[in-house]
Every structure is written in structure tokens, then in C-alpha cells.
Amino acid sequence: MEKHILSKSTFLRGLQCAKSLYLYKNFIQLRDKQSAEKTAIFNRGNNVGLLAQKLFPGGIDATPAKRSDNFSAVEKTKQLIESGAEVIYEAAFQHNQVLAILDILVKKEDGWYGYEVKSSTKISQTYLLDASLQYWVITNYGLPLQDISIIIINNQYVRNGNVELDKLFVAKSVKEEVLKNQEFVEEKIHSSKLVAANAEQPNVAIGEQCFSPYHCDFMGTCWKNVPKNSVFEITGIPKVEQFALYNAGFKTIAEIPLNNNLNASANAHVLAVKNDEEKIDTPAIAKFLDRIKYPLFFMDFETFMPAIPIYNKTKPYQHIPFQYSLHYKKDKEAPLQHFSFLAEQGLDPRKSFLENLLKHTPSEGTILVYDALMERNILDGLKKEFPDYASEIDWRLNRIVDLMIPFQEKSYYHPAMKNSFSIKNLLHALVPELSYNDLMISSGSIAMTAYEHLQNETDMFRILEVREQLHEYCKLDTLSMVKVFEKLESVSS
Template sequence: MTRTYRLSKSKIMSGLQCHKRLWLEMHQRELAQVSPESEHIFRMGHLFGDRTRELMGPGELVGHERDIVRALDETPAALARASANGTVVYEAAFSYRDVVSRADGFAPYLDGWHMIEVKAATSDKAYFYLDCALQAWVAEGAGYPVRRVTLAYTNNQFVYSGGENYVGLLRELDVTAKVAQLKVSVDGIVGQLQAMLARDKPDIRTGEHCSSPYDCPFIAYCRSQEPPPAEFPVEIFHRITARKLRQAGYTDALEVPETALGSPRNLLILRASREGVPYIAPSAQQFLRTQPYPRYFLDFETMSSSVPFWAGTHPYQQIPFQWSCHVETAPGILTHHEFLDLSGKLPAREFVRSLIETVGTEGPVIVYSTFERTRLRELCELVPECRDELHAIMRRLLDLLQVVRSGYYHPAMKGSFSIKHVVPTLCPELEYTSLNGVADGGAAQRAWWAAVDASTSALERLELRGRLLEYCKRDTLAMVAVYGGLCAGRPVRLSEYGIDAPAAADDECGHAQPVARDHNDVPAAR
């Protein structure tokens, strides 16, 4: 007799993303590696769910998040009370044909029930509809006819006015008809997945599906089981070009004929990779060399939340809480300035005041991407009395990323123009692996959340503060090095700026250990 497996809505969605992912979840779950990013998303989802329940009206929460058996036992009585009182049951649990599901909201409606599915997203997505259809199929199979289905998602135009007033946070979309169309396919989907799980592990290679619509926790395992990729895979080219080349059977970028590459940028990447030497456009060098002093190298770190908790902010708005600025007043002469607010209060006003004081009114303000420009524009709304000064700073912005994209490429970048891939080619002493705990923007945001958490100790908060300051400082120093390397046409040493090489992660006594690097391991730019 063929074994059947207890599936959940989330497991079915995993199986629709990739059969191998579901097979591993059911048979070799210990191979999963849940990233800190995914864990943070889960926590934000709980925050969003707690707030949206208040918007859907009075009701009863069926708890036992990790005990589906108890939740199934308690749901019928909760639904009976909701039917009698006209209230909502939150996280109602249902089971049908070895599939379990929990509805965000379930309320009496006409001669049946109204199911509400809530998503912490700013738009409706195609897979949300199938998600709703799966839940409706399970609930109806369990004996609760679903007459209406509402998809509720985040209204990104909502501006929080304060006072715990979140009316308007959700957009509601009636998806009853769409769900009815999709529901007929659920039976076949469940049968197909059950049959797949009874067989040997599917042989599926990694690809774009590994991160769409969700990051797969088995990606590291699956890659470890595959032959090592080419030194220069076709993914070093533009994503659309790479997809076409994969479809045409190419895996190694060095084997791609130049006639298959349309853009000058792709041709440059191919030629630099084949020749093993970097390229710097003379026009990029000339442009950067002629910029006046002082030069301000600026970077922001931000936090965001699906549920805004400061008046005047909206869902997922990136709120700057930290900046770092290296100021080059003359060739090789640097000073460093910084700001960090971990109070948990809206940091905008002091952030802006200190920034204006630091960057003054003259000299280019160098950033890496359009991120800071967008944040400055938003800060004009949060600190309107400083709008003129902020606009003046925006007029001085110089996007170093655009200069790099148009005028520089090194084979070691492997198609990436992230500063973390660019800086080692122009200043090998500078890297991010020595940073302890905070080494990217996502980690910085998670560190902010941890620092403002009331359960975090004073010592832990102090450690987080140090990590955040060091990371943001590293970013602006990296911009200094990239700028300097492009101007010089060669890799630079930090000693040229009077700076020692960055320290490694702390030892057990809390003392930083030096990092030894040889700047000769990267060829000079031609």
C-alpha cells in the first residue's frame, strides 16, 4: 500500500516551487539551512499578523502554532462560538485528505463562511490565489463551505497617523471567483505531490526557481551535489542574456561567441574575463580626477517594517538610522564622521541635522547607487524644515556605481558591480569577511531590530552598536578605495590614506586581530 504524507499549505506551495524541495522537506529536513534573512521575514510576518487581526474585528485566536493536532481539536468549538456571535476565528485549523491548513481569518457568511487570507506584501501576486484555493479546498473538505474569499495585503499608500490607528493599512480584494476556478485543480496537485513523495528523490538541478517565489533552504545542499560551476558561468552577463545562453546550452561564459552577446557591456565582460586583465575607461578616470575637494563619501543604513510605528511613515518605508561619512579634504587626507541612533525613536530629525552639519555646502557627495538619493527625498517629508538643505545635498550627489558600471570591469567581479565585489579588485586589503555579525545591509537592519528589542541586554546592545559602526564605516572606506583606485588606474593601499588594514573578527578576549593581505594578488588596471 502506498504511503501518504501529511501535507500543509506551505508544503504544497514548496512542492509547486520545486518537487525536490518538498521531497527534502519530508525526507531529509535536517539538510535545510534557514537563513537569518528568512528568520527575520518570519518575525516580521508575525508582527504584521498580530496587527491585522485587530483590523479584522473581534474574534478568537486558535493558538498552538507548533501543535496542529491541538489546533484541529479546538477549531470546531471556536467556529461554533463565532457562528453564534458573528465574530472571526483567527488561525482556524482544518484537515482534509492528509492536508492541513490554517486560515488567517474565518467568519460566518450567509449559509457558509468567509475566509480572509492576509499577506504582508504591497501587491497581489499570482501564487497568492492558489494559496487561497488550497485553503478553501481544505476547509470545504473538512465540512465548512467557503462562500467568499478575500485576499488582504498591505496598502503601501497608508501613512500612519499615530495613536495606534491602523485603519487603512490593508487593501482587500474579493478573489472568490478566481479561487473557484483554481480550486478544481487542487485535488490533482495533491495527488501528484503524494505520488512524487513515494518515489526516489527527484533529480532537479538548481536554477532561478530556487529563489522564486521564496528562497529555498536546501540550495546549499543541492549545489553541493552538483559538479562545480565554471570559473566564469554565463551568469556573469546580464540576467536576460544569461537565461538565453543557458537555454541555448551554454554554461561557460568563455565558450560563448561574441556574436551571441548584444550589448557592449557584455562584450567587455567577456573580453576582460578571457584576457584576465581589468579595464578602466580613461573618461571615467578623468571625470573622477577632476572632482573638487572636499569629497564626501556617504552611506546610509536603514530599517523598515510592514507595520509602521512612527507617525508620518508608511509600510516598508526605509527609515535611515545610521550614516557614515569619510571626508577627503586633500589627496590621501581623510577624516571620518558617523551617526547612529538605536533609541527606537524616529531618528529622522537628528539624523538630518547631523548630516547637514557634516557635509557642509561645497564638494561632491559620493554615494554608491541611488539608495541615498531616495532616502534624502523621503527625509524631506519627515523633516520638512530642512527640505532646502536636503535638496542642496541631493544636487551634489555623485553616484560612483554608475561610473563603475560604465567605466570599469575586473574579471574577479564575476559580473557583479556590488561594492563588495568591486573593492577587493582595487584595494585587496579591504574585505567584508572580517566583520563580525554585520556584513551587509540586511544584517544591519536585523541588528537594529535586535538592539531596540526590550529583551536585549545592555552589553548585547553595546556589541551591536560596535558592529553597526564598523560595518557602515567599512562601506564608506570602500568607496574611498574604489574612487582612489579608479583615479590611480591601479590597486591602492590603505596606508596611502594613513589607515591600517582592517582588523579581523574579535578573538575570545575581545581584541581585534590583524588581517594580512597582499595587494599584489590583483593585477594592476590597464
């Protein structure tokens, strides 16, 4: 058997961009380093596949001792089929130098059935193409499939006791779509092999394909000549508009003419960059500040979203609050105080989270939250889960004011905000001396994954280390809010 040229991932890479496939095959060293954020997202829900195997118990795993030894995987799968195995996990096949590794292969009375497992709650076009390639390889290899299905997670499932696999997972046959795709798959395999073997790099300009369906990992190479302050830094407009500007010759924001078709929000940013100045609407800021009454609570929650519900009465991917940070100021001159909560790993954190939060927000005064939607939703959810605390929770909900409002309404705008109102952008623009750069945990996604991993961590040193990092991250979120609020106070007087 010759070494494979394409696998599922390189096939899909080629569909996204021929140049990406070429670079991957010939210049893999140019790949961008994976960001901590991306690694965190990638690592979420990677135990879903193992749990789904239990839908078909008693199977044999065809994964070889050395994971990259695809020859052995294909050979082992062949032997398992010949020896009468009825359930094979990670079944490997190769045809015409294309490798396919199927999550679960099951023999029923009328023949073989294939299953691909996804930790998603929806079947995307990419998943259909993935299943189409698997089907093409397996059937051309010589194993007819009665059906091929994608197993996804049922987002309406509510855990009650042990996880009920037949309710948590939904298997959907995609054979009809897969059959329709067979001709397309064959053509693409042919053209992708030519691209991979070509001596010359395909001439592909940067475009929307760089972001869809995945963020390409060769942007460091292809985008190196895109200047700083480019039109791609205008957030809040579709990519198609960014590329229209770029391809019309306007490479930087400063080059965009004032008579353009951009929306008002994007234009405010264009103007701020052109004039290189911040815009401060003092009366609007003063009006916002009028709503805010001391003592002040600066509040931020962290949540995690297990794909497989860990606790009773929770659904897949439900936000479970496990941490908060609170900075507190009794009055304008009072020293800043800090309170926090971080749940013990391994226990349902919701009740202790709520009880500690209520204890730390006892008095009158405004509760400032940055982008309050998530915090409001969490408190609403806790109200349903713990109705005895409903009136206490309502009292907190009624005191919440969203600190993002004056920035979202552009009462205070700085060109470095880049038309985005994330707390990090704000900090960079208004309080550059504070930064997340030195933190090991530097975003909500990383915090989410770090806490989820703690559930199975047994190394005490590692547990303490991660908990310390989580404390530092969440504390900086609310300290940033304090600094941003002080900035608003200083420009309003």
C-alpha cells in the same frame, strides 16, 4: 486522524519543483543553511499578522501549546466552532491528509468567512494558490465558506496619530479566482502526494524554477556540479539566457563563443574573463575625477522600512533613515577622519539624522555616494518633511557625485566584478584585503532588520552589541568607498 502529508508550504514547494518536495520529505538534512540575509528578510513584518487580528477583535487563538501539535490545533478549532466561537485565529483544518491553517476565521450572519494575512502590498499568484489550497481543505472538511479574502497592506496609507487598522489593511475577496483553481489544486494534491511517497527521486534538471517564486533551499545539492565561473555568474542578463547557454553546452564563461547574442555589458564581462585581465580607460577615469573637488565626503545612509508605520506622516515600507557614516578628507594628503550618526532606538530618527548630517557636511567639496539613488531620495524626502532645511539640503544634493559611474560605464572593469557593481563586488575585485565577511551585520537588509528589532529590545547588553555592529558595518561601507576612490586616483595618474 492520520498525520498530514501536505501543508500549505509543502504544497507550494511541490508546485515550484517536484524534486524539492521529494527532497524535503525524504532528505530534509540536505537543505541549505538559511543565510543571514534571508533570515533578515523573512523576519521583517512578522507582527503584521498579529495586528491584522485586531480587525476582528475578541477572537480565540487555536494555536496549541506546542506549535507543531497539529492534531490538537485541528481538534481545538473543531471544538471552538461547535461551541459557538465567532472569531478564530490560526484556525486549523485537515482533509485527506492535507493540513491548512487559516489566519482568521469569522462567523457572520450568513456564514463563515476566511482571511489570509500577507505583509505584502500586492496579491501575487502564489498567494492565490495558497488561498485556493486553504479553501479546498476547509470546504472539503465540511465547513462551507461564504467568502475567502486576502488581507494586504495599503501602501498609500499615511499614519496620523494611532494606526487606523481599517485604512492600513485592505481585504480583497479572491473567491472567484480560488473557485477557478479548485480542480487544479485537487490534481496537484494528488500528484504531490505521489511524489512525496515515491521511492525514487524525480528526475528534474536545474532550471528557472530554482529561483521562482522562491530561491530553492536545495541548490547546495542540485547545483553542486555547476563549475566555478559558470555562465550563471553573468549578471545583468535574464535567467532564460543563462540556461540557454548552459543547456547548449557552454558551462563556463570562458567557453562562451564571441559570436553570441548577449548584450554589450555581458559581453564585456565575457571578454574580461576570457582574457583574464582588467580594463582601465584612463582618460575616462581622469574625466570623472575632474568633477571631484576636495574636501571629500564619503557618505552612506542606512534605512529601515517598517511594514506598519511607526512614525507620523510615514507610509508602510517607507525608507526611514536612521544611520549614516561619513569619511572625510580635507585634501589629498590630509589624514582620513570619520563621523557617524546612529539614532537612538524608540524615537523618530529623521530630524536628528538630518541635523547631524548637516552639521557634519558644512564645507564646500564633493559628497561621494556609491549608487546615489537611495541617498538622493532620502534627502528629497527630508526636504519635504522639514522644509525649513530645504536650501541646506539642496546644497548637499548639488554636491553629490555617484562613485559608481566609472564602474557602471565600465571605464574600470575587472573580471571579478562579475558584471555587477555592488560595492561588495568592487571591494572583492579591487581591494580584497577589505571584506565584510567577518562582520555580524554584513548587508543593508541585515542592518535594516537589526535596527527594527532594536525598537522593542530591552536588554541593554544586546542593544549595545547591535549598535556596535551597526557602526562597524556602516563604517566599512564608506571606508570601502575611500579605498575604491584611491584606486581610481592611482590608475588615473
